[in-house]
């Protein structure tokens with residue numbers, strides 16, 4: 046029986062570019078420059094005024110000054126947004142980004 050291969054966290058972080066990831070997850074956010082960007086409306090609280098939520102398009106880190114959620118990379122974002130365990134987030138990212 047063939048087991049499906051799930052890449053480890055380092056492979057995911059090396060392969061999934063934060064800028065592309067956040068363009069996909071936050072289609073309405075005006076993501077352009079390097080580093081910290083305005084992430085548009087925060088997906089973690091009932092946000093109606095852009096300006097609180099920021100994402101880092103180089104490291105994948107994210108933070109919200111309003112609801113105080115924060116994380117260090119795209120894996121943490123996926124876990125928080127989709128309520129996934131760490132292994133499930135790895136699996137979801139590898140599926141979504143064609144790595145498995």
Ligand SMILES: [Zn+2]
Nearest residue numbers: 087090109112
């Ligand atoms: Zn928030």
